[in-house]
Amino acid sequence: MKKFIKLTTLLFLALFVSVVFIAAGSKEKAAPEKEAEEVQAVKIEKPAPGYHKPEVSTRMIDTSKYKKPAPWTIGFSNASLSNSWRVSFVAHLRYGIEELKKQGLVKNYYETNANDDPVKQIADIEDLVTKGVDLLIVSAATAEALTPAVEKVMDQGIPVITVDRNISSDKYVTFVEASSTEMGKLQAQWLAAELQGKGNVVCLPGLAGATPAEDRLAAAKKVFSQFPGIKILDVQYTSWSPVEGKRIMQTLIQKYPQIDGVWADSGLQGSGAAEAFMDAGMEVPPITGEDFNRFLKMWKKNNLTAVGVTFSVRMGYEAVQIAKKVLQGEEVPHHDVVPNLVITEENLDQYVRMDLPDDYWAESMPEVAEMLFGK
Amino acid sequence: MSPQVETEGLVYRLTCYFKDPIRRNTFLEKSSIYLILFFVFLVATIASPVFIKARNILNVIRLASILGVVTVGQTFVILGGGIDLSVASVMALMSILSANMMEGKNELVLPVSLFCLGVAILIGLANGLLVAKLRIPPFITTLGMLLMVQGFRFIYSGGMPKGSIPDDLRILGRDLFLRIPVATWICIAVGFISWLILSSTTLGRSIYAVGGNRRCAYLSGIKVERVQIVTYVLSSFWAGFAGLLLTGWIGVADNWLGRGYELDSIAAVVIGGSVLTGGKGSVWGSLAGALMLAILYNIVVLLGLDVEMQRIVKGLVIISAVALYRRLSVR
Numbered sequence: 001m002k003k004f005i006k007l008t009t010l011l012f013l014a015l016f017v018s019v020v021f022i023a024a025g026s027k028e029k030a031a032p033e034k035e036a037e038e039v040q041a042v043k044i045e046k047p048a049p050g051y052h053k054p055e056v057s058t059r060m061i062d063t064s065k066y067k068k069p070a071p072w073t074i075g076f077s078n079a080s081l082s083n084s085w086r087v088s089f090v091a092h093l094r095y096g097i098e099e100l101k102k103q104g105l106v107k108n109y110y111e112t113n114a115n116d117d118p119v120k121q122i123a124d125i126e127d128l129v130t131k132g133v134d135l136l137i138v139s140a141a142t143a144e145a146l147t148p149a150v151e152k153v154m155d156q157g158i159p160v161i162t163v164d165r166n167i168s169s170d171k172y173v174t175f176v177e178a179s180s181t182e183m184g185k186l187q188a189q190w191l192a193a194e195l196q197g198k199g200n201v202v203c204l205p206g207l208a209g210a211t212p213a214e215d216r217l218a219a220a221k222k223v224f225s226q227f228p229g230i231k232i233l234d235v236q237y238t239s240w241s242p243v244e245g246k247r248i249m250q251t252l253i254q255k256y257p258q259i260d261g262v263w264a265d266s267g268l269q270g271s272g273a274a275e276a277f278m279d280a281g282m283e284v285p286p287i288t289g290e291d292f293n294r295f296l297k298m299w300k301k302n303n304l305t306a307v308g309v310t311f312s313v314r315m316g317y318e319a320v321q322i323a324k325k326v327l328q329g330e331e332v333p334h335h336d337v338v339p340n341l342v343i344t345e346e347n348l349d350q351y352v353r354m355d356l357p358d359d360y361w362a363e364s365m366p367e368v369a370e371m372l373f374g375k
Numbered sequence: 376m377s378p379q380v381e382t383e384g385l386v387y388r389l390t391c392y393f394k395d396p397i398r399r400n401t402f403l404e405k406s407s408i409y410l411i412l413f414f415v416f417l418v419a420t421i422a423s424p425v426f427i428k429a430r431n432i433l434n435v436i437r438l439a440s441i442l443g444v445v446t447v448g449q450t451f452v453i454l455g456g457g458i459d460l461s462v463a464s465v466m467a468l469m470s471i472l473s474a475n476m477m478e479g480k481n482e483l484v485l486p487v488s489l490f491c492l493g494v495a496i497l498i499g500l501a502n503g504l505l506v507a508k509l510r511i512p513p514f515i516t517t518l519g520m521l522l523m524v525q526g527f528r529f530i531y532s533g534g535m536p537k538g539s540i541p542d543d544l545r546i547l548g549r550d551l552f553l554r555i556p557v558a559t560w561i562c563i564a565v566g567f568i569s570w571l572i573l574s575s576t577t578l579g580r581s582i583y584a585v586g587g588n589r590r591c592a593y594l595s596g597i598k599v600e601r602v603q604i605v606t607y608v609l610s611s612f613w614a615g616f617a618g619l620l621l622t623g624w625i626g627v628a629d630n631w632l633g634r635g636y637e638l639d640s641i642a643a644v645v646i647g648g649s650v651l652t653g654g655k656g657s658v659w660g661s662l663a664g665a666l667m668l669a670i671l672y673n674i675v676v677l678l679g680l681d682v683e684m685q686r687i688v689k690g691l692v693i694i695s696a697v698a699l700y701r702r703l704s705v706r
Contacts, residue, residue, distance in 0.1 A: 081529070081534045082630075083630070084535040087533065087534035087535050088535070208682045234679055236676060241629070241631060242627050243621070243624075243625050243629065246625060247434075247672075248676055251431070251676040252676065254425050254428055254431040254677075255425045255676075255677050271627070275626065279549065280430065357537040357538065357539070357628075358628065359537070360535070372533075372535065373537075
């Protein structure tokens with residue numbers, strides 16, 4: 001009797017799971033196929049190629065109390081070097097430091113890498129303070145965990161500049177970043193303009209739950225919602241992986257017979273998605289990305305219709321410029337936003353580097369590219 | 376005898392055969408994974424008409440084949456009583472090394488691939504020696520190896536992988552041969568060779584023995600340590616091979632290639648009927664498990680499930696499959 005009950009429970013479990021699948025499947029079929037309506041084409045301009053600086057309202061910070069005579073000791077606590085974007089970003093920071101060293105303004109530079117572990121990063125910050133840094137630059141592994149550590153440093157009178165990722169309180173001198181919201185918005189605006197306000201669009205954001213990915217997706221959705229003619233067919237997270245991008249895109253190609261545009265926040269999954277179309281023998285629809293070199297190379301080689309809006313690796317260099325101002329007692333903004341570069345077919349040739357590897361970030365300063373690749 | 380009588384006789388003999396509970400259970404146990412696979416396939420087809428489209432099926436079996444090659448290696452290790460968590464790390468290493476050394480040149484594909492596979496074999500050898508000679512638990516050894524290979528990868532590439540993948544390697548990962556993906560032909564060949572080794576050679580029998588009861592195997596005169604080392608070498612070798620295939624498919628050097636494949640391969644082996652403690656299981660069952668996982672990955676996207684829902688569903692199906700297998704197995 002017991003065995004019978006167990007067996008039937010399992011069969012019911014199996015049945016339940018299959019019902020979930022079939023229900024989910026039929027929900028897809030039941031949803032009426034809304035045809036892209038004939039609408040008055042809403043006027044939208046494609047973003048112009050070149051730099052776009054978003055409007056940021058912020059207050060200026062008086063840094064006279066941090067003024068110190070040169071040469072300085074600067075410390076940088078990095079969250080991780082887990083992908084080539086971060087490597088490029090840190091290279092820009094190091095280049096900024098090198099410049100200051102040459103000017104005799106910096107005598108010591110210490111850098112730590114926490115490997116995405118917030119606990120290690122807290123220890124790293126304590127080490128840097130013990131080493132006697134005049135200023136700390138931090139890219140926090142997680143906002144919550146690092147907040148007390150950063151606040152403690154500020155309490156000790158050492159100025160802190162947060163870059164790329166922030167803490168959750170307001171206790172820092174300046175937060176340097178590029179706007180993810182602006183990035184997603186510009187990409188979506190380009191796509192909406194390219195499609196002239198109507199068509200079927202697939203969204204491929206990055207890592208589920210990561211603030212840059214969520215901010216960009218929210219901004220893009222907001223833009224698309226202004227166009228009743230644009231229908232978002234699907235939103236699938238890709239973990240910023242070319243493998244995931246290609247795998248998911250090739251499945252979506254089978255599912256949706258008509259895909260007019262692809263919004264991807266990065267060329268990492270974007271390059272995978274483009275390849276999925278090419279493998280299927282289809283023309284690649286208009287697609288968005290940023291300055292990931294593989295994406296740009298593919299764009300150039302295959303004559304794609306695409307746009308790149310960068311999440312600037314130069315913010316590392318900018319953080320050092322702000323550091324210099326702080327230690328010289330100059331006023332700095334509390335929130336410093338680095339402009340996003342828009343790459344279109346007009347300026348593509350300026351940025352794509354066919355001679356450099358796929359993992360080159362095309363907005364890099366030429367001096368840094370030289371440093372990393374020797375060319 | 377007349378055909379009528381013969382058929383009746385056959386039916387009678389079959390029913391008698393399956394009336395025996397032990398016989399019935401053995402049949403169910405051996406074929407449960409295929410029944411589960413067929414069931415999943417059926418549910419997927421009903422749930423989404425797109426699933427059964429030729430191009431989609433080809434996409435699914437291509438990725439299933441690459442996972443399958445890793446799973447075959449993992450089967451060897453698990454049958455022998457161990458586990459290999461370093462397979463995904465090895466796959467990513469293949470990606471970085473091959474792109475950097477091949478530099479897009481077709482003539483370098485073969486020599487560099489052989490070199491990469493050699494590196495994979497060395498990693499397997501290290502795993503095997505640590506487990507067999509130093510008696511470090513396989514979970515810890517291979518976890519440590521995963522991290523060491525990862526560290527080496529980042530030092531070697533400086534965080535920015537260089538080079539590019541030549542077209543010839545892409546053929547292996549991406550193209551079709553006689554309307555079926557090349558990767559699938561390779562997976563079937565790998566499965567066949569492995570099945571032969573496991574079922575018809577002394578080595579194969581020894582692996583089952585060592586996994587089943589190491590002490591008994593040792594007392595029976597089997598060179599337990601040697602057998603263990605061989606399983607780890609095979610696992611890393613096949614993981615390396617799969618890494619080259621996946622790199623060929625994606626066409627770019629990726630420090631995180633194959634992420635998740637270690638857990639997927641272990642899940643596939645267990646779904647396929649192998650016991651995690653070792654000594655029981657088959658290559659074909661594991662491959663069926665890999666195919667089932669690939670179908671799952673495909674169907675959750677086709678059904679448009681939210682990413683959270685996707686994870687819940689995958690976990691539920693894996694647990695159900697293993698629980699069902701347990702229920703149907705011979706007591």
